[in-house]
Amino acid sequence: METKPARRASRYKLMYRSNQCQNCGHPLDISDRYCPNCSQLNSTKKITMRDFAEEFFGSIIDYDSRLWRTITALVLRPGQISLDYVAGKRVSYTNPFRFLLSLAVIYFLLLNLGGDLQSLDRWNLDDRVKGVPGSPLNFEVQGDGEPQQAAQAVLDSLQHTDAGVIMEQISDESRKKDSALMADPKAYFEASSGGFTSRVFRKTDAFYNLMRRDTLYTFADADSLYGLPATRENRMSFNGALSLKRALSRPGTFLSDLISRLPFVTFFFLPVFTVFVWAVYIRKNYTYTDNLVFSFHNQSLFFILLIIGYLMDSLFGVDILGFCLLAFGIYLYAAMRRFYKQGHIKTFLKYVFLNTIFIILATFAGIFVLFSSAFTY
Numbered sequence: 001m002e003t004k005p006a007r008r009a010s011r012y013k014l015m016y017r018s019n020q021c022q023n024c025g026h027p028l029d030i031s032d033r034y035c036p037n038c039s040q041l042n043s044t045k046k047i048t049m050r051d052f053a054e055e056f057f058g059s060i061i062d063y064d065s066r067l068w069r070t071i072t073a074l075v076l077r078p079g080q081i082s083l084d085y086v087a088g089k090r091v092s093y094t095n096p097f098r099f100l101l102s103l104a105v106i107y108f109l110l111l112n113l114g115g116d117l118q119s120l121d122r123w124n125l126d127d128r129v130k131g132v133p134g135s136p137l138n139f140e141v142q143g144d145g146e147p148q149q150a151a152q153a154v155l156d157s158l159q160h161t162d163a164g165v166i167m168e169q170i171s172d173e174s175r176k177k178d179s180a181l182m183a184d185p186k187a188y189f190e191a192s193s194g195g196f197t198s199r200v201f202r203k204t205d206a207f208y209n210l211m212r213r214d215t216l217y218t219f220a221d222a223d224s225l226y227g228l229p230a231t232r233e234n235r236m237s238f239n240g241a242l243s244l245k246r247a248l249s250r251p252g253t254f255l256s257d258l259i260s261r262l263p264f265v266t267f268f269f270l271p272v273f274t275v276f277v278w279a280v281y282i283r284k285n286y287t288y289t290d291n292l293v294f295s296f297h298n299q300s301l302f303f304i305l306l307i308i309g310y311l312m313d314s315l316f317g318v319d320i321l322g323f324c325l326l327a328f329g330i331y332l333y334a335a336m337r338r339f340y341k342q343g344h345i346k347t348f349l350k351y352v353f354l355n356t357i358f359i360i361l362a363t364f365a366g367i368f369v370l371f372s373s374a375f376t377y
């Protein structure tokens, strides 16, 4: 379906029709309004400023109506848009892949721009480990005025939380390791044993501790100071420690960096998840791509709900996130029923199974993003 604004504009008139396409040379009939080969308008009329403007706004209106049709079909009739798309009714709707990407980017931009994550940067965790006075997470608060006492009370209560206990244990352990490491870094590194992963973790930790004492910008600094060989393992550990130090000293920046990666993760994650959807519905006559279209449509609706939830919360202070998640749960079931056309029992069992798989995969993806962010930040 294509909107044809300005149908009555003179360039559509029969007198301007040609028997050959002005764009691709395809032979045309006088009754052809558009070229069947390249879809350009069949008109030999010289373009005027008015035609130019009409074409410009026409394409915006066209995109707009297509977008609107996509959203209303998606929201009002669960599963129907995927059925239409798979059956070949495609021009009426926006491309599901582009649609999801746009929604994901909008949502994560909203979170990033409106979330005020940068303010978390004042919680310099790197300083906390080091014990520099003046950092909010430091357990010793200087001075003894009223605000200081209040701050100390907050920090004392923090100490009894899990995070506080873990922090305490980390600094205790690192104190013990410190003495051996600081005395002779080279010997400490050469004594590293165990598997590759545990060696890298140990060395990353060691580099992190060395960075707090010595100024190390690149691996070459570590090499010239301690005489460490530039093996792949050592370099990896060094870069890991450098990223860790940066992430800890600016946690807000780290978090917003993490969030900005998520839209792209969705695009690697959904195709993997869809393998399971495809396997569960293997007896249906859908190709893998058909199932992927279905996944993309549902994920798009999920982002629409998240965006609505976010806007309601930030504009009106109403928290409807729980309601949005519940609505999505019901929507998904209805969409599966319509798209795959199976009874309640079969659909329910597959629904439970696929949601379990989704949660497991999402957890792995989350851990992966966290680690990759920490090591490349």
Ligand SMILES: [Zn+2]
Pocket (backbone or CB within 6 Å): 021, 022, 023, 024, 025, 026, 035, 036, 037, 038, 039, 040
């Ligand atoms: Zn043509």
